[in-house]
Amino acid sequence: MGLVNSLRKTLYNARAVAAGLDPDFRPHSVALVQVLNSGAHPGTVSNDGSVTPITESNSQPPKVRWLKDEEIAVGALGHGTVEVGPITPAFDGGGTDLTALQGADLQTNDQLYLRITGPKHPTGALYRITDLQCERALRYMIRAVPTAMG
Amino acid sequence: MPASPSLFQRFGGLDLPLSDSATLLDTDPVRDVLLGLFAAAINAELGPAWRRVTSGLANDQIDKTQPVSTTYGFEPRQEYLQQLRVGFPFLALHRSGTATHEDHTLESERITQPWTLHYILPALALDDQHRVGNVFQAVAKIVTLVVRERSHPAYQDGATQFFGSLDVDDPGTVAQLGSLRVVSHEAGPAVFSEDKDAAPYLALEMTLEGVEYSGTNQGAFGDFDAVDYSASAVTEDGTAANLVLGQTDADFPP
Numbered sequence: 354m355g356l357v358n359s360l361r362k363t364l365y366n367a368r369a370v371a372a373g374l375d376p377d378f379r380p381h382s383v384a385l386v387q388v389l390n391s392g393a394h395p396g397t398v399s400n401d402g403s404v405t406p407i408t409e410s411n412s413q414p415p416k417v418r419w420l421k422d423e424e425i426a427v428g429a430l431g432h433g434t435v436e437v438g439p440i441t442p443a444f445d446g447g448g449t450d451l452t453a454l455q456g457a458d459l460q461t462n463d464q465l466y467l468r469i470t471g472p473k474h475p476t477g478a479l480y481r482i483t484d485l486q487c488e489r490a491l492r493y494m495i496r497a498v499p500t501a502m503g
Numbered sequence: 504m505p506a507s508p509s510l511f512q513r514f515g516g517l518d519l520p521l522s523d524s525a526t527l528l529d530t531d532p533v534r535d536v537l538l539g540l541f542a543a544a545i546n547a548e549l550g551p552a553w554r555r556v557t558s559g560l561a562n563d564q565i566d567k568t569q570p571v572s573t574t575y576g577f578e579p580r581q582e583y584l585q586q587l588r589v590g591f592p593f594l595a596l597h598r599s600g601t602a603t604h605e606d607h608t609l610e611s612e613r614i615t616q617p618w619t620l621h622y623i624l625p626a627l628a629l630d631d632q633h634r635v636g637n638v639f640q641a642v643a644k645i646v647t648l649v650v651r652e653r654s655h656p657a658y659q660d661g662a663t664q665f666f667g668s669l670d671v672d673d674p675g676t677v678a679q680l681g682s683l684r685v686v687s688h689e690a691g692p693a694v695f696s697e698d699k700d701a702a703p704y705l706a707l708e709m710t711l712e713g714v715e716y717s718g719t720n721q722g723a724f725g726d727f728d729a730v731d732y733s734a735s736a737v738t739e740d741g742t743a744a745n746l747v748l749g750q751t752d753a754d755f756p757p
Contacts, residue, residue, distance in 0.1 A: 393535070394576050395587055397528060431582075461573055461590035481585045500586060 357490050361444040364491055368441060369413035381417040381471030383407045383437055385453060386479065388464040395462050402463065407440060407449055415440050417469060431498040435469065435480060439492035451487055454495065467497045478502050515614065515715030516679035533680055533713070534576050538596050540658045541620065542571040544649045545594070545642055547657035556634050564591050564625035570638060571622075579621050581695035591625035592638075599710075611717045613681070618711040620646065623693045626702035639690040639707040646709060647685045681714040 371378040387402030409415055420434045441448045452458065456465035466479040480497035487493050509520035516532040528535075546569045557567040566572035573590035577583055578597050600617035607613035622642050624635065649655050654663050665680040693706035732749035 390587075394574065456588060459588040461588055464587040466586065481582070483585060498582070500582075 358444045360491055361441055361448060362446060364439075365441040365444070365447050366410045368415065368439060369408075369410035371416070379414050379416065381469055381473065382414045383417060384468045384470075386466045386468045387456070387459065388466070389460070390462040390464065395464065404468070405453060407437070407467075409441060410447065417471070419473070430496075431483070433499040434483070435497050435499075436494060437467065437469075437497065438486075438494035440495070442487075442490070442493060449493065451493065454482070454485055454487075454493060466500065467495065474502070476502065511720050512717060513679070513720040514612065514717040515681075518720050520720075533715070534596055534598070536664065537618075537683075538574040538576060538594060540649060540655060540664055541596070541646055542574050542594050543658040544645055544655040545571050545622075547655065548645050549638065549641060553635075553638070560631055560634070562625065562627060562631055565627070565635075566590060566592065570642075578619070579623060579694060584695060591623065593621075593623055595621040595623070607716055613717075614715045616713045616715065617686075618713055620709040620711060621694065621706055622709075623704060623706040626696075626704050632703075632705065636705070639705070642707055643688040643690075643709060650683050650685055650711070653683075679715070681716045683711060683713045686710040686712050 383406070385403075385405045385407060387404075389400045389402040390396065390398065391400065392398030406412070407415060415438055418436045420428075420430065420436060424430070425432065425434055440454075443450045456463070459465060466481060468477050468479055470477040478499055479501045481500045482495055482497050484496040485493065486495075507520070512519050516536075517530050521529065549570045553570040554568065557565060560567065570592060571594045573593045575593055575595040576597060577595065578599070579593070579595045597619060598616055599619040602614050602616040605613045605615070622639065624638070627635065653665050654661050658664075665683055688707060688709040690705070690707050693704040694708070696702065696704035696706075733745055735743045735745045737743050
């Protein structure tokens, strides 16, 4: 894992370079939002769980790209589909844990969303994760579809 | 008296005026009561057999303790289920299709409402499907019998559901349905899993038809305190003369 670890660290730093510049090439921030449900059905008794920002080095956000109409049509994807990444997998010193993206610690009826905040959604919008590409050792890619404001 | 004006009417499970602590979830108790009734009946009737079969399954997605792990009050579409961690197998019940409105009597209305009940298993390999697949016909028959009996001993101690409570002042927690019948059932791919290349989520889909009636919400009226009666006639000079005066409160005579 030594080579993979060092490569991840390099990419972790490199992927943050585009953000934090003037002008800002990464104006949108991304966070994982959990909603914990303890009632009989989702929504009867809900509590806000954790809100965990997804970041690269220096707390910079990953790339957020809304797919073009052509990509949506060819892939039969939902309107407003967004692609987030590349996200650096967890390594010694940083990265994002895959189990967090998968919601592995959630209980039955708990909800998991991506919240995207920025010029397109000034007050934030919730997206549901429709695809998580994690087969590569050096990056994760998330596809999500808009669900609600907030 | 309620804080705001009200019709003092009820329609199915909607009792107006709503109580001070009511939320919108309280405006449709029928769905949650039916879900609880069916889930309790299925778990009571099939629980032991279910546990004997599922204890040997390697699948971690399936609840091995009871055949109904959780219930949902909405259509189990992919865009909804992608938002939460789903407990399998689950029972989902929702109003569906077009509800028909008719006059029941001169003073009351009737709604005939289609309902759809889904019972969905997680994605299973072929051998596991064979072990648990008979559950679909069993669930369909149990639900049909429960609807005919209008109760099950495992739910609210066997209280008769539908028709509402005999106590007009306390409708209780029974389903406020005039009647309910099973129309049809079908087993096959789940509503979100009809692509043949997708993971095979098998499901039972039952169509039910419920009837809800309107009426006066007698239990919402407060205690009768008093009433003043007066009838008068207006004379030629415009003077009103009381012909009948009646009061029922303790202040009589004034």
